[in-house]
Amino acid sequence: MTLDGILSGDRPRSRVLSVLLVAGFLALLGAPFLFPGTKALGVAERICIFIVLAASYDIVLGYTGIVSFAHAMFFGIGAYGEAIALTTLPVGWGAILFGVVAALAVSAVLATAIGFVSLRLRALYFSMMTLALASFALIMATQLRDLTGGEDGLTFSLPRVLTPAFRLLDGPLLGVRMDGRIVTYYLVFLATTLLFLLMLRIVNSPFGRVLQAIRENEFRAQALGFSIVLHRTLAGVIGALMATLAGAMLALVLRYNGPSASMSFEIMVDSILLMTVIGGMGTLYGPMLGAIIIVLxxxxxxxxxxxxxxxxxxxxxxxxxxxxxxxxxxxxxxxxVIVYFFPTGIVGRLRERPANDG
Amino acid sequence: MPILETRELTVRFGGHIAVNAVTCAFEPGTLTAIVGPNGAGKTTYFNLISGQLPATAGSVLFKGEDVTALGPDRRTRRGIGRAFQLTNLFPNLTVLENVRLAVQARARNGVDLFSMASRHHDLIEKARHYLDRVALTARARTHAAALSHGDQRKLEVALMLALEPDIFMFDEPTAGMSVDEVPVILDLIEDIKQAGDKTILLVEHKMDVVRRLADRIIVLTNGTLVADGEPAAVVALPVVQEAYLGIRQREAGNG
Incomplete structure (x- = not known):
């Protein structure tokens, strides 16, 4: 497979950006060895998860132009799906799988409903509706104590392979103990890589091009024969499903989930929104950089x-x-400072200078 | 059987009736010019046909089926093509991508999430073909927003061509174009007409153009259909003379 095939023909289109992306990728690839320690590993995991989360929000906000504040809700649904499954079912891969599938189903139904409602409401009212919905979901998460553990959240166990007690190798490798934490990290890293490349493919597919057309001129896109409701709803569902998967990963690495860990407005605004905007909306690489910078x-x-x-x-x-x-x-x-000097985000700014126009 | 028919087609904005019970049928393979003074409801009539505006009363029939309740996207998919009067493009996409989107819409490959748009070479080649027809090949990589007004009008027409519709609706396609650009568009309309099987609706102020191209002229005044017939006969009507002279005076006033 060629580089263009892997990146779906979407090159970074800036030398500085290419260097940053490669450096970021290599740092995450080697994180357990380059930055040993529990805290550093936790940060690297969080960066991976928020790359998926911010990129998924970019599909909704940057590529389709839908201003939704309910994205953290889908993140939370994914995290609660795992947490609830692993506290109520016997701990094992079956519970993990059940948790993620159930969460994806709930998110798909909700995102579809939001998509249909979005056609009935003007942009501002739609945004307010998503805000209300996110608020409602947060209240549900804190009030349904029997299911969600309320404010305290849920703590649960994982299959032994994913726990610090598990030894992948008897001795240390490059001075690092090969335990279940390392296994977990590389699973998260692999999932992040695959999901990011999948999203890169989707935004560069014929479908992704229609999303950009709708963002540019919805009236004209419709006049060309594209169904706005179909494309907007599908984009919302894809973004929601990706956020749900990110949430599931978060619960697995924390072995805990609670309202403030995944569903809060701090996550929505201080993390998801800022990562996407600062990195550069509608670029997918931007939210990746944004996630790295903000988590750090x-x-x-x-x-x-x-x-x-x-x-x-x-x-x-x-x-x-x-x-x-x-x-x-x-x-x-x-x-x-960043928003003032880079109104199109870091990636938008870097691409303004045609370093290697191609 | 007419390919397109409007029956008592009406739209009201509050108390103002913009299009008033227009009943008209269009035979396949003909070019009908729609004339009338500014504000007569020509563009509004177009919007009712292509679906950008829902009708207050009356119906639109396309290929014998009632399409009045359908949205603009579904009417386009059935074969109604529309080029807009006020340029209506994807400003931050390249000229080629603008047309490629129209080609993609026409190809109706369904929702394709997992292939690379840049590898659908057949669609890109087709887009290049339509750019060539409107003499925009040299600007393929330019963003649509950076085009001159005349080139934007050409691109607007290219989008409609790429949809390969059964009906072409041109809304003042040459308005604001420089004198040397006008023939590109007129030759194109003539080409479509010569092919014989396509139906063309043309809103145009330039009466020499209308007389040269049209098989038939209909006249709208205050949203009402006031004349309909052979170009020579319609042009001679007092109501048309008045409308036409009115335009001449307005243009003289603006100039």
């Missing part, structure tokens, strides 16, 4: 500031400015 910032901005604050000890103002408690201030500042 969420985990390392605070400790980084603690180091800076210590360095400036004794100086006026600076230590307090870099106090780790101010990390949200800096994160907010970072967003404003």
């Amino acid at each position: 910032a969420q985990y390392y901005l605070q400790p980084g500031m603690a180091v800076l604050s210590g360095m400036f000890a004794g100086l006026p103002v600076l230590p307090r400015l870099f106090d780790p408690d101010r990390w949200l201030l800096w994160m907010g500042g970072l967003f404003v």
Whole structure:
């Protein structure tokens, strides 16, 4: 298979972007060995999962132009599907499979319903409807305690192969203990790679081209004979199913799920939306970069500031400015700066300069 | 049997009747020009036929079937082609991609999620063919938004050609074009007409063009069909003279 076949003919179209993407891919591929430690592995897993999640939102927002705030709901459905299956059924691959299939079915039905409703509502009211729906789902998740564990969420066990107690190899490899965490990570990494390439194929398929046509000029796309309801709904369903799979992966790596872990508005706005917008909507590579940047910032901005604050000890103002408690201030500042200087996102900006026009 | 028929076709906007009970049949293989002063309801009549606007009353029959309740996408799929008066393109897509989308729509391959659009070479070749017909091959890789007004009009026509419809609806296809660009479009309309089996509806202000191309002229004034017949006979009617002169005065006033 050629590179064009793997990337579906969608080259990065910028030298800097190509380097960033290859570096990101290699770093994730070698993460357990390059960045040993439980925290680093958790961050790498989270990056993978949010690459799938942000890319799936890009299909909905960037490629189709549907402004939905219910995307974290589908993420949550995937996570709850696994969590509920693994707490109620005997722990095993059967439960994992059942959890993901059930969650996909629920998401497909909901996304189809949202798609049909979207035709009846103007864009603004549609967005508000998705907000209300997401809010409703969150309330359900916290109120149905018997099923979801309420605010506390659900903690569950996994098949032994995926647990730290499992030993893939007797001795360490390159100084890293080959336990079930490593197995889990590489399963997540593999799934992320395949799902991302699948989404890249979908947005570059004849179907994906119609989505872009609808985003550009819905009136004209319809006049050409394309059914708007069919394409918009299908795009919404695909995005929802991908988000559900990402949610299922999240529950498996955390061995826990609760409302704030997967379904909250912080996930929707601070993660999904920002990753997609900052990375560059309608590019798929953008949300991938966005996911990497934002997850890294969420985990390392605070400790980084603690180091800076210590360095400036004794100086006026600076230590307090870099106090780790101010990390949200800096994160907010970072967003404003990026959105201001890169209105089309990082990828949009990088592609403006035709480094290797092809 | 007529390929297209409107029966008592009417649309009201509040108290204003934009198209008023227009009954008219169009035979296959003919070119009908629709004339009338600005605001007479010509474009609105087109919108009712191609489905962009739902009718308040009356019906549209296409190939003998009532299509009044169908949306514009389904009417297009049945063979009604429409080129818009106000240029209506995909501005941030390339010229080639604009046409390729129309070719893809015509190919009706269903929803194809897993193949690469860039590998459907047959569709791309066809798109290039239609670009060639409107003399836009050189601009294939340009974004539609970057085209000159005249080129955008040509692209608009190319999209309709690529749909390979049974009925071509041209809404002032040469409006705003420079003098040397007009023949490209007129020759094209003539070509479609010469092929013989296609039906053409043409809204056009330029009476010399209308007289040269049309088999028949219908006249709309205030949304009402006021004249219908052979070009020579219709042009001689006082109501047409008035409308036509009205346009001449307006154009002189604008110029």
